[in-house]
Amino acid sequence: xxxxTVAQANTKxxxxxxxxxxAQVVEHLDxxxxxxxxxxxxxxxxxxxxxxxxxxxxxQRSGLWDVIPAEQEGEILSHLRDEARASIIEExxxxxxxxxxxxxxxEDLAEVIEELPDxxxxxxxxxxxxxHRQRLQAVLxxxxxxxxxxxxxxxxxxxxxxxxxxxxxxxxxxxxLPPHTDTLMVIDEQGHYLATLGVDxxxxxxxxxxxxQLMRQDTVVVRxxxxxxxxxxxxxxxxxxxxxxxxxxxxxxxxxxxxxxxxIIREESDKVLLNRAGLDEDEDLFAPVMPSARRRGLWLGxxxxxxxxxxxxxxxxxxxxxxxxxLAVLLPIVASMGGIAGSQTLTLMIRGLALDQIANANVRxxxxxxxxxxxxxxxxxxxxxxxxxxxxxxxxxISVTIASAMILNLLIAALAGVLIPLGLKRVxxxxxLSGAVILTTVTDIVGFLSFLGLATVILL
Amino acid sequence: xxxxTVAQANTKxxxxxxxxxxAQVVEHLDxxxxxxxxxxxxxxxxxxxxxxxxxxxxxQRSGLWDVIPAEQEGEILSHLRDEARASIIEExxxxxxxxxxxxxxxEDLAEVIEELPDxxxxxxxxxxxxxHRQRLQAVLxxxxxxxxxxxxxxxxxxxxxxxxxxxxxxxxxxxxLPPHTDTLMVIDEQGHYLATLGVDxxxxxxxxxxxxQLMRQDTVVVRxxxxxxxxxxxxxxxxxxxxxxxxxxxxxxxxxxxxxxxxIIREESDKVLLNRAGLDEDEDLFAPVMPSARRRGLWLGxxxxxxxxxxxxxxxxxxxxxxxxxLAVLLPIVASMGGIAGSQTLTLMIRGLALDQIANANVRxxxxxxxxxxxxxxxxxxxxxxxxxxxxxxxxxISVTIASAMILNLLIAALAGVLIPLGLKRVxxxxxLSGAVILTTVTDIVGFLSFLGLATVILL
Numbered sequence: 001x002x003x004x005t006v007a008q009a010n011t012k013x014x015x016x017x018x019x020x021x022x023a024q025v026v027e028h029l030d031x032x033x034x035x036x037x038x039x040x041x042x043x044x045x046x047x048x049x050x051x052x053x054x055x056x057x058x059x060q061r062s063g064l065w066d067v068i069p070a071e072q073e074g075e076i077l078s079h080l081r082d083e084a085r086a087s088i089i090e091e092x093x094x095x096x097x098x099x100x101x102x103x104x105x106x107e108d109l110a111e112v113i114e115e116l117p118d119x120x121x122x123x124x125x126x127x128x129x130x131x132h133r134q135r136l137q138a139v140l141x142x143x144x145x146x147x148x149x150x151x152x153x154x155x156x157x158x159x160x161x162x163x164x165x166x167x168x169x170x171x172x173x174x175x176x177l178p179p180h181t182d183t184l185m186v187i188d189e190q191g192h193y194l195a196t197l198g199v200d201x202x203x204x205x206x207x208x209x210x211x212x213q214l215m216r217q218d219t220v221v222v223r224x225x226x227x228x229x230x231x232x233x234x235x236x237x238x239x240x241x242x243x244x245x246x247x248x249x250x251x252x253x254x255x256x257x258x259x260x261x262x263x264i265i266r267e268e269s270d271k272v273l274l275n276r277a278g279l280d281e282d283e284d285l286f287a288p289v290m291p292s293a294r295r296r297g298l299w300l301g302x303x304x305x306x307x308x309x310x311x312x313x314x315x316x317x318x319x320x321x322x323x324x325x326x327l328a329v330l331l332p333i334v335a336s337m338g339g340i341a342g343s344q345t346l347t348l349m350i351r352g353l354a355l356d357q358i359a360n361a362n363v364r365x366x367x368x369x370x371x372x373x374x375x376x377x378x379x380x381x382x383x384x385x386x387x388x389x390x391x392x393x394x395x396x397x398i399s400v401t402i403a404s405a406m407i408l409n410l411l412i413a414a415l416a417g418v419l420i421p422l423g424l425k426r427v428x429x430x431x432x433l434s435g436a437v438i439l440t441t442v443t444d445i446v447g448f449l450s451f452l453g454l455a456t457v458i459l460l
Numbered sequence: 461x462x463x464x465t466v467a468q469a470n471t472k473x474x475x476x477x478x479x480x481x482x483a484q485v486v487e488h489l490d491x492x493x494x495x496x497x498x499x500x501x502x503x504x505x506x507x508x509x510x511x512x513x514x515x516x517x518x519x520q521r522s523g524l525w526d527v528i529p530a531e532q533e534g535e536i537l538s539h540l541r542d543e544a545r546a547s548i549i550e551e552x553x554x555x556x557x558x559x560x561x562x563x564x565x566x567e568d569l570a571e572v573i574e575e576l577p578d579x580x581x582x583x584x585x586x587x588x589x590x591x592h593r594q595r596l597q598a599v600l601x602x603x604x605x606x607x608x609x610x611x612x613x614x615x616x617x618x619x620x621x622x623x624x625x626x627x628x629x630x631x632x633x634x635x636x637l638p639p640h641t642d643t644l645m646v647i648d649e650q651g652h653y654l655a656t657l658g659v660d661x662x663x664x665x666x667x668x669x670x671x672x673q674l675m676r677q678d679t680v681v682v683r684x685x686x687x688x689x690x691x692x693x694x695x696x697x698x699x700x701x702x703x704x705x706x707x708x709x710x711x712x713x714x715x716x717x718x719x720x721x722x723x724i725i726r727e728e729s730d731k732v733l734l735n736r737a738g739l740d741e742d743e744d745l746f747a748p749v750m751p752s753a754r755r756r757g758l759w760l761g762x763x764x765x766x767x768x769x770x771x772x773x774x775x776x777x778x779x780x781x782x783x784x785x786x787l788a789v790l791l792p793i794v795a796s797m798g799g800i801a802g803s804q805t806l807t808l809m810i811r812g813l814a815l816d817q818i819a820n821a822n823v824r825x826x827x828x829x830x831x832x833x834x835x836x837x838x839x840x841x842x843x844x845x846x847x848x849x850x851x852x853x854x855x856x857x858i859s860v861t862i863a864s865a866m867i868l869n870l871l872i873a874a875l876a877g878v879l880i881p882l883g884l885k886r887v888x889x890x891x892x893l894s895g896a897v898i899l900t901t902v903t904d905i906v907g908f909l910s911f912l913g914l915a916t917v918i919l920l
Contacts, residue, residue, distance in 0.1 A: 017690075017816065019816050022819045023819050023820065047696070047698065055817035055818070055819070057825040171663045172664050176660070180701060182642065200637040200641060203628065203631045203637065233478070236507070236722055258718050262696055262718070262721075262725065265726065265729070266729075270811065272729070273732055273733065273811060274807055274808075274811065276807070279807060285826070292829070293833045297836075297837045300800055301841065304841055307797070310796075314792070321789075322785045325782045328785075328787075329775045329778065329781075330771055331788065331791060332767055332791075333767050336767040337767070344738065344756050347737040348743060349745075350733070351733060355511065356477065356478035356479050356511070357482075357514055357515040359479045359483050359486075359515070360483065361483050361486035362482070362515060362746070373749055373756060376749065380757060381757070384761075388768065
């Protein structure tokens, strides 16, 4: 009945890795072999093509985009990160953009349209047909980064008083279920959400059973205004595939599925990684030089101010530096060790805060612990540094100075590592963004101040 | 037929956030109110209880563990991170551990048992009943961090020549499907994988249709030895819920589901964040002081060596420092700016490599771009620094020196930011682990060397 050789021929893992695909596409692009590229693209998922586009410098990126069939453009656009997407949309004319927009789900289109310059935004809205525009505008009423923005309105719902047999007959007429349908939603006549009915219950229950007896009323639900961070935490902790989204009056609005949640988790982790270096989480590695230089320059400027502050601290101690040149040689050590120790504490705090593991109930214990860790490591490495410094410069005074400064700086670093992220969070600033700059400013200044200050007292 | 008030009473979002739950549990723990805690725990998912345990200092952690009902222990253990889990298992006696192990799926137990000290490992293996032990040993034959370790063997499979009606009758006898069953596996008599049959096809197809006509042969499959990183990338790019796992002869071994993939994505992002600060991704924020200090001390020691190296560079220029004390004041600026600029490039490279976006085909373009960005920012900020230094010290020589050193260091930083992660990857070292230390060592040394070296030439 079925051809097993055909079936077996398909049981292959994906033959080309993303890196190989990239190499092949670049080769074809350089040689101008469009047909070969199209062939590669046909086998690839939209997210993989998006990844390819993000891996190409500007010229090759437009070259590849030109080859992509129009009907795939919408789906690929929805998988691109903001900055790479903007670089592509900039080159699309309005006709092409509208065609792509038509094939996009409203929740994906909402994300794209908000990034457009005002005049293109308006033009695009006007060209959409009525139904599509209405659904898009419904999505846009929800705040950014909320459950309402994430959800799909493509939901199957049933009434509680019908039988499994009726539901199955209805599904057979439906033919295609929305992606990732693990549950149907049970609603009343007014559209109020009542419960979920697992697809597994449908498959395993007696066809005569009634939905109301099979449905699960203890499914967690999400309000449309819940933040996407909370939504993601809920999916992650409870191993969910989909969740119903309700308004304040319990009307069913839509459902959120795990694939969108995976994207959020990825975005949040990119954010933590890139923000720390003063980069936007959508930063395009292959953006042209000028915009990249401008964006990164700002962060360098902030750093320059903090390092001038540190230099000013050193400047207060010209007298002692003038007399003992060894101090200038040892200057980076105390500050650097403080920065490293403090950033260990800060990093753990940032993760703890992201996982909601830190609360008033345990902060006091945490401060005590971190100070103890700082003291132990401060003392241990101060002994080493004092010993090396003595071997190098043969001065007990310098050894005592650098050892004391180091212990002090590691204690302050521990305290700063706990308190800076807590303080930033309290005033509504993401600690992953500016925590590290503030921390190293503190440990630099305390490092220079304690080392040179103690030197002035002890050595002069 | 159904009571709508009851249904509506349950359509609430989770009432307590994780932080509130933590506060409440700590309060009950301190007051010794075990019953109240049990009540809270009943409403919580195992992953949430695991998160709670990870949020508690050692004493409170054991206090809470004592309250947890024995039958929940296995599931909670499987959700804990390695280090926190080890702290709890250390306090469990063998009887308790065996009881917990009995309720764990083989793939979860494999992870736990490998972390145990040898004698407990052996003791636990011997106490497991035959079937459970065999399934566990089967999992342990696969390498760590491979698909074989991730997969569950709890799979529903059908033959291609039966009808939908037969499958549905069989499922109804089954009663409970494995979690996250979005597809059944179609296999031949020898257990060779042929294709998948989506649950949606089962629901929407004519009961008389034959599985072989409905099944999808183009589903991606995974080999048992594929790395979990590749598995996760596949799920993420293709929005999957589950995938079949096969051996080299196409026998169906099991399936991997999205919930495990979400855990991997989370682990990988923790790794990038924590490794950068010299911390293990399983580092327990609430571990006791001594082990924390020991682990972090090692990283401080590595840093100390690199900073001594930098100090040695400064030491070579005692002559010029002795004559011009302003150099000591300005010393941190060039090194710091190089470190910041280099770490921006490094961070983008680490993400690009993690996403497989970097290949031979685009490295050359990338190096050119990063050097151009470094040159632009180097020149721009060098002008600012030269101006400020002139106002401060009134010396054109110092201004020219620091400006030239800064441009040079930002160029080297850009090059190092691209080449260090590529080099580390080539020799099999994770760039997220040691990239930043090596980079700042380079930018520190080049910073000090260029600034003081140029000063010697220009100013002496």
